[in-house]
Every structure is written in C-alpha cells, then in structure tokens.
Amino acid sequence: MSHWLIKSEPDVFSITDLEKVGREPWNGVRNYQARNYMWKDMKPGDLALFYHSNAKPPGVAGVAKVASEAYPDPSQFDEKSEYFDPKATQEKPRWWLVDFEYVGAFKELLPLDSLKNDEVLQEMIVCQRGSRLSITPVEKVHFTRVCKLAGWKP
DNA sequence: GCCAACGTTGGC
DNA sequence: GCCAACGTTGGC
Numbered sequence: 462m463s464h465w466l467i468k469s470e471p472d473v474f475s476i477t478d479l480e481k482v483g484r485e486p487w488n489g490v491r492n493y494q495a496r497n498y499m500w501k502d503m504k505p506g507d508l509a510l511f512y513h514s515n516a517k518p519p520g521v522a523g524v525a526k527v528a529s530e531a532y533p534d535p536s537q538f539d540e541k542s543e544y545f546d547p548k549a550t551q552e553k554p555r556w557w558l559v560d561f562e563y564v565g566a567f568k569e570l571l572p573l574d575s576l577k578n579d580e581v582l583q584e585m586i587v588c589q590r591g592s593r594l595s596i597t598p599v600e601k602v603h604f605t606r607v608c609k610l611a612g613w614k615p
Numbered sequence: 616g617c618c619a620a621c622g623t624t625g626g627c
Numbered sequence: 628g629c630c631a632a633c634g635t636t637g638g639c
Contacts, residue, residue, distance in 0.1 A: 468624095468625090470625090492634075493634090494634095514624080514625060514626090515624080515625055515626085518626095519625075519626070573626080590626090590631085590632080591624095591625090591626095591631060591632040591633070592624095592625090592632090593623080593624045593625065593632070593633070593634085594624095595624085
C-alpha cells in the first residue's frame with residue numbers, strides 16, 4: 462500500500478466537507494505529475510493525508526482513502542467548467558482522477574510548522590521550500606509519524 | 616529545441 | 628499583498 466498527501470484549500474473543500482459527502486471525485490487537477498500519481502500509482506485502499514493549503518495555519522487536517530480506480534476527469538469535457546480543456550477528447554482524455562473517501566479528521570489541525578520542526582519529517586515533500594505539487598507520495602514512516610503527532614489512530 | 620514571458624501556487 | 632518557485636506557452 463502507498464501513502465499520499467493531497468492538498469485542498471479549506472475555503473473550497475475541507476476535511477469537514479469530505480466528511481459530509483463521504484466521497485469525492487478529486488477533479489480539477491491540471492498538473493501532469495499529480496495526474497500521473499492518480500493515474501498510475503494510486504490504488505484503492507491507499508491512505509492519504511488531507512492537507513489544508515492556503516489556510517491559517519496550513520497543515521494536515523485528517524486522513525482520506527483512495528476509493529476508486531483512475532478514470533477520466535469529467536470536468537475536462539464540460540465547456541462550462543473552469544477546468545474545461547479544449548485539447549481533451551473522449552477518445553483521448555488528458556486528465557484522470559480517483560475518488561477519495563473520508564476516513565477521519567484529526568482532533569486538531571496539525572500545522573505545517575509542526576511538521577517542519579519535527580526531526581522525523583524533515584524530508585517530507587510538503588516541508589520543502591517552494592513545494593507546490595498538490596499530490597505527493599509520502600513515506601510510510603512519515604505517514605505514521607504525522608498520525609502519531611496528531612494523536613490519531615488508523 | 617531554446618528560452619523569455621507569463622501564470623499559478625501557496626507560505627509568509 | 629508580496630514574492631519565490633516553478634510549470635506552461637509561444638515566438639523564433
């Protein structure tokens with residue numbers, strides 16, 4: 462099983478929103494690297510840290526689970542969507558996504574600051590300066606450590 | 616195929 | 628609101 466970190470702006474879609482809907486297609490990702498992770502590497506059952514970006518403070522808010530195989534992102538075909546991509550066709554979709562399912566919210570948000578100050582988590586991609594990728598792989602030790610710091614049991 | 620210009624992300 | 632980082636676009 463692989464582990465991941467997925468970013469979302471809580472003003473747009475937060476861990477609480479995911480809890481309410483239970484399951485959400487992760488649409489709108491328009492970065493090839495992030496797409497490739499969903500397309501090729503994610504497997505149903507993989508766990509992901511749900512990260513709140515552009516928040517005060519930013520940090521990990523909870524845990525979600527990959528809940529589907531990859532399939533074409535419908536929003537790329539929708540002319541009215543802000544994610545519409547004129548170069549994508551039904552025959553050759555450009556963007557792929559998976560569904561995520563709610564697993565649990567941390568009791569309190571674990572701030573990015575705490576990750577950066579933790580000895581074990583120095584190498585985490587989200588701790589690196591200028592890290593913008595919205596979906597990143599996470600080492601199992603890092604995943605476990607984050608959960609421990611948050612006082613959360615899988 | 617290079618690279619300058621431009622746009623976006625996201626922490627601060 | 629600023630700006631560093633970095634991905635994308637398009638002219639050549």
